[in-house]
Amino acid sequence: MTTTMHREVTSGAPHPAALPRLLRGLRPEGGAVGLGEHLERWGALDLRWVRHHLQPELEDSGLRGHGGAAFPVAAKWRSVAAAGRRPTVILNGAEGEPASAKDALLLARTPHLVLDGAAAAAAALGAGRGVAYVPRHLSDALLAAVGARQRHGLDPVPVEVLEAPPGFISGQESAAVNGVQGRPAVPSFIEIRPIRERGVDGRPTLVHNAETLAHVALVARYGARWFRALGTERNPGTTLLTVSGRPGGPVVQEAAFGTPLREVLGLGPDATRSYQGALLGGYGGTWVTIDTLLGLDLSEDSARSSSATLGAGIVVLLGHDACPLAEVARVVRYMEGESAGQCGPCVHGLAALDEVLQGLAFARQSRANVEAIGELCALVEGRGACRHPDGVARFVTSACAVFASEVAAHLRSGPCRRVGAPSELPFRGRVLRRQGGVAARPR
Amino acid sequence: MRRALKMVVDPVSCAGEGLCAELFPERITLDPWGYPIVSDEPLTPQLMEHARRAVDMCPHLAIHVMDAPVRVPTPTRRGGDGPGPEPTRAEARIVAQLRGGGPRR
Ligand SMILES: Cc1cc2nc3c(=O)[nH]c(=O)nc-3n(C[C@H](O)[C@H](O)[C@H](O)COP(=O)(O)O)c2cc1C
Ligand code: SF4
Ligand code: SF4
Numbered sequence: 004m005t006t007t008m009h010r011e012v013t014s015g016a017p018h019p020a021a022l023p024r025l026l027r028g029l030r031p032e033g034g035a036v037g038l039g040e041h042l043e044r045w046g047a048l049d050l051r052w053v054r055h056h057l058q059p060e061l062e063d064s065g066l067r068g069h070g071g072a073a074f075p076v077a078a079k080w081r082s083v084a085a086a087g088r089r090p091t092v093i094l095n096g097a098e099g100e101p102a103s104a105k106d107a108l109l110l111a112r113t114p115h116l117v118l119d120g121a122a123a124a125a126a127a128l129g130a131g132r133g134v135a136y137v138p139r140h141l142s143d144a145l146l147a148a149v150g151a152r153q154r155h156g157l158d159p160v161p162v163e164v165l166e167a168p169p170g171f172i173s174g175q176e177s178a179a180v181n182g183v184q185g186r187p188a189v190p191s192f193i194e195i196r197p198i199r200e201r202g203v204d205g206r207p208t209l210v211h212n213a214e215t216l217a218h219v220a221l222v223a224r225y226g227a228r229w230f231r232a233l234g235t236e237r238n239p240g241t242t243l244l245t246v247s248g249r250p251g252g253p254v255v256q257e258a259a260f261g262t263p264l265r266e267v268l269g270l271g272p273d274a275t276r277s278y279q280g281a282l283l284g285g286y287g288g289t290w291v292t293i294d295t296l297l298g299l300d301l302s303e304d305s306a307r308s309s310s311a312t313l314g315a316g317i318v319v320l321l322g323h324d325a326c327p328l329a330e331v332a333r334v335v336r337y338m339e340g341e342s343a344g345q346c347g348p349c350v351h352g353l354a355a356l357d358e359v360l361q362g363l364a365f366a367r368q369s370r371a372n373v374e375a376i377g378e379l380c381a382l383v384e385g386r387g388a389c390r391h392p393d394g395v396a397r398f399v400t401s402a403c404a405v406f407a408s409e410v411a412a413h414l415r416s417g418p419c420r421r422v423g424a425p426s427e428l429p430f431r432g433r434v435l436r437r438q439g440g441v442a443a444r445p446r
Numbered sequence: 447m448r449r450a451l452k453m454v455v456d457p458v459s460c461a462g463e464g465l466c467a468e469l470f471p472e473r474i475t476l477d478p479w480g481y482p483i484v485s486d487e488p489l490t491p492q493l494m495e496h497a498r499r500a501v502d503m504c505p506h507l508a509i510h511v512m513d514a515p516v517r518v519p520t521p522t523r524r525g526g527d528g529p530g531p532e533p534t535r536a537e538a539r540i541v542a543q544l545r546g547g548g549p550r551r
Contacts, residue, residue, distance in 0.1 A: 192456040195510055346457035347481040382477055388458045 015046050016225045019232030023257035024241050026219050029112050035144060037150045041115040045224065048119050050126045050159060053223050057127040058084070063227035065239040066219070070095060070174075070212030071287070071315045073238075073303040076219070079209065080128065081198040086207035089131035093183060093203070095120045096137035096145075096213040097174025098168035099341075100285045102317045106213040108255045110141045113217070114148040118162065120216025123223040126159040132203070133162040136179050137213075142166055152197035170340035171286070175389045176210045178343075187444075189343035190389035208219045212315065214243055234260035238302040242313075247429060248278070248320030262300045272297070280321050280439045282428070284314025286334050287394020289401040303312060311401070326421040327406040328413055330422065330428050331399065332357075332364035337430060338395045349392040352383035356399060363410065367417045373410060376403060389405060450488030452514045453497060457481070459508035466509060470500040 017027060028036070029042055036044070060075040073436070083090050094117060098106040105319035109117050125133045135145055146164045153161060165183055167173050173188040180202045182188030202208025211219070218240060222230050231239045239261035246268060247253035258267045265274070275293045282290050289311040291299075299305045306313045321327060339353040356379050362371035387393070403410055412419070453473060455466075462481040467474045472493055473485045489497055489511065501509045 190458075192458045194454055194456075195512055347460060347462045347479055348457060348477060351479040351481075386457060386477075386481070386483070388456070 016229060017231045022241065022259065024221060024231070024233075025109065025113070025116065025214070025243060026257045027370035028256075033112070035111060035148070036115065038112050038148070038155065041113070045116065045119075045220075047157070048123060048220070048223055050122070051121045053126045057123055057219075057223050060227050061219070061222055063232045064222045065227075066215070066222060066230065067238070068212055069214040069242060070210075071217070071284070071312075071317060073313075076211070076215060079199060079211075080124075082197070082396075083207045083209045084128055084151070086200045088206055090128050090207040090209055091132040091134065091177055091183075091203040092121055092128065092130045092134040093208060093210045094118070094133070094137075094162075094216055095167075095174055095179050095210050096107075096135060096141065098213075098315075099171040099174045099180060100287075100315060100317065101171075101337075102245060102247060102253075102282070102285045102319055103315050104245045105255045105316060106252060107138070107141060109213050109217055110137060110145060114145055115152070116217045116220050117213045118145075118148060118152060118158070118216075119219070119220035119223070120211070121162060122158045123219055124211065126375070128209065130160055130209075131206070133158065133160045134203075135162050135164045135181050136166050136167045136174075136183055137164065138169065141345075143345070171338065172343055172389065172391055175391070177389065179210055180208055185427055189345060189389070190387075190391075191292075192388040196219045199245055201382050214316075214409065215310045235304075237304055240318050242301065244301075244316045244318055245423065246318045248281075248318075248322065248427065253429070258301055260300075260302045262301045264301055264318075265297045267420055268296075268320070270297060277322060278320045279323050279325075282319040282321065283317065284312040285317040285319075286338055286398060287390070288312055288314045288317060289397050290405040291401070292405050303416060308327070310395075323426060324421060324422055325427045326364065326418060327402065327411070328360070328364040328409050329418070329422045329424070330426065331406070332360040333426055333430075334428055335360050335395060335399060338391070338398075342391060343389075346387040348383050348391075352379055352386075352392060353395055355379050356383075356395065360399070364415055365418060366375070367423060371414070373403070376400075449513055449515055451511055452486075452488060453484050453500075454510050454512060454514075455482050455484055456508045456510065459506045460504075461508075462506050463505070466500040466504055469503055470496045472496060474500065 026156050058080055066076045067073040068076055096106050096110050121133055132298045137145055142164050149162045149164060152158050167182060168188050172178050173182060175190045176198055177191040178194045179193060180198055183203050183368045198208050198210060200207055234240045241257050243255055243257050245253060245255050278293050280290050280292060282288060283306055291311050293310060295309050299309060303313055337358050339357045342349050342353055344350055359371050359375055363373060376399060380400050383392035384396050464476045464480045467476045474482045476506050477483050497511060
């Protein structure tokens with residue numbers, strides 16, 4: 004542990020154990036929290052303190068990234084700082100994953116909390132440039148928020164708002180860096196030169212998910228001790244989750260890491276009667292049985308102990324009316340179409356997987372070569388410039404394990420009547436339904 | 447984690463004609479679509495001649511050799527799980543050559 008001048012919790016701080024944190028004060032419906040209301044609710048950031056003390060404080064906080072990989076934030080900052088030149092900070096709000104709605108929710112409803120995180124990162128690392136990389140439907144409002152901050156001198160560097168094109172991969176780290184430079188927003192092969200050392204215009208670049216930056220804004224205000232009052236030793240704090248598949252439609256909720264998932268999701272022991280399986284971590288994530296789900300707690304460590312991942316905080320519960328293999332085949336087709344088409348193994352491997360899964364799910368007399376599935380998954384893993392194909396492999400492999408009896412049934416007697424049911428898993432463009440709680444905002 | 451010399455193919459640049467598998471069969475095989483699969487095993491000094499041939503002859507300059515952590519557990523001299531030996535000077539020189547210039551940065 005580093006010794007630091009610990010931030011003493013100020014009198015205006017919310018109770019450290021109170022939930023929610025990021026979503027505090029947000030009503031189920033309503034507009035964005037404006038700058039005035041934001042400052043009233045959270046107070047202003049002390050940028051002078053941030054400059055000198057935030058980095059060690061983050062180290063102590065144990066905060067990990069919320070963009071999918073749960074990478075320790077402090078370690079990323081260390082390598083950016085070590086690169087020795089003025090870095091660029093990118094707020095990644097692309098949220099290409101169709102089953103996720105949390106970044107859009109934060110940016111639409113509490114944009115200044117996310118922008119505070121970007122400002123804190125820029126101040127602490129002496130950034131020369133700050134960029135908010137967000138989808139078009141959020142960019143006008145964010146631009147207005149940035150303008151209001153500028154008039155009050157809240158940002159150490161002016162934040163540019165740049166548009167993230169739609170699509171699954173445009174938010175991948177190197178794709179974002181390319182997008183910010185006005186190039187096509189597709190991934191680059193970066194194994195030799197990490198973004199942290201050479202990103203935008205060859206400068207060290209810090210890319211963080213929007214939610215990660217919102218948590219940074221809290222650590223910058225209330226310190227590591229406050230931050231650690233919720234969550235576990237290795238997964239401190241809280242996380243947003245986008246939960247879909249329950250009656251009423253998708254919801255974004257916040258919970259402390261370490262909470263039993265059954266409690267977070269409001270599932271009883273009879274949940275298997277309502278759901279036949281659950282998808283954790285989205286379309287690059289893993290299927291688990293409901294029994295497995297009920298035994299997990301909300302943390303990346305717990306998910307990984309069952310070979311799963313929470314990804315960017317996504318849970319999809321699949322009801323019994325759906326044909327799981329049809330759902331899986333539709334997602335694989337979508338993911339195949341979302342490939343940037345740059346890497347041979349990704350292009351050919353995902354096309355081959357798509358063919359097998361379409362046959363398995365929809366063909367009357369399924370002669371699908373299911374043995375090929377495992378081989379194809381192994382062939383695409385780790386062989387693209389980005390982890391897109393790895394995600395598809397994880398998704399398909401876990402689906403075959405969780406829905407093994409459906410696979411056998413399709414091979415034996417073709418698809419059942421459920422195969423014609425409308426897709427339960429969301430795709431972009433499809434309107435997500437809303438419900439009480441803090442509703443997932445459709446895009 | 448142990449560091450060693452590792453060969454990587456940039457899949458964006460690679461066009462999959464498979465020349466490298468002929469030039470460096472000790473570590474490169476081809477997948478069903480003709481794209482190279484590079485073995486995870488670290489490169490040894492004896493293999494450097496062939497490795498270098500593959501790097502130089504790839505028509506798309508897609509092959510790189512880098513000094514990287516390796517997953518393959520290799521016993522260190524101390525037998526513990528310390529950082530492991532640095533590449534030897536001979537190895538470092540070869541990498542510098544393979545990179546077609548002085549050491550990185
Ligand atoms: C195919 C693919 C798509 C991704 N899309 C996003 C995205 O839309 N938004 C995001 O924040 N991270 C996305 N990521 C993760 C980023 O590469 C990166 O790890 C993340 O933005 C880092 O933020 P964090 O350190 O705050 O977690 C994606 C990764 C992959 C492999
Ligand atoms: S692995 Fe696939 S999605 Fe990723 S860069 Fe290569 S072609 Fe594009
Ligand atoms: S020689 Fe180069 S382009 Fe050809 S398959 Fe090998 S790596 Fe790819």
